[in-house]
Amino acid sequence: MNIVFADSFYFFAILNSADPAHHRATEISRAMRGHMLTTDWVLAEVADGFCRSRHRKIVAEYLTHLPSHPSVTIVPASRELFWQGLQLFAYRADKDWPLTDCISFVVMADELIKEAPTADRHFAQAGFKPILA
Secondary structure, eight states: OOEOOOOOHHHHHHOOTSSSTHHHHHHHHOOOOSSSEEEEHHHHHHHHHHSSSSSSSHHHHHHHHHHOOOEEEEEEOHHHHHHHHHHHHHTTTTTTHHHHHHHHHHHHHHHHHOSSSSSOHEEEEOOEEEEOO
16 A cells, blocks of 8 residues: 655645645646655644644644545654654754754654655655655
């Protein structure tokens, strides 16, 4: 089964029709035949990104229903994963990777996931394939 990692970039694009990547993200979403994995940290970042937006209610409803989607797995927040992400964050001081991205990279490496529907250059820097780029 093909598994991709859903970054906040993807969710921002899907949930906001005015986002420049909305059309491409929607196309990818419709064509996706595999499974999508994300983390509680990514979903928190998405909610934070829409906190002052007219989309706030839609985003809250979307995130409430996302865990029940059969082709989505959400990796729960854990202290261990937080520390693993923080280790990568500290180790890669040469990069401007946010902690949430570092946690995502740890999860992707653990799950052997190579692709993410994102255009975030950090994913390419970390050796993953951003399929919205």
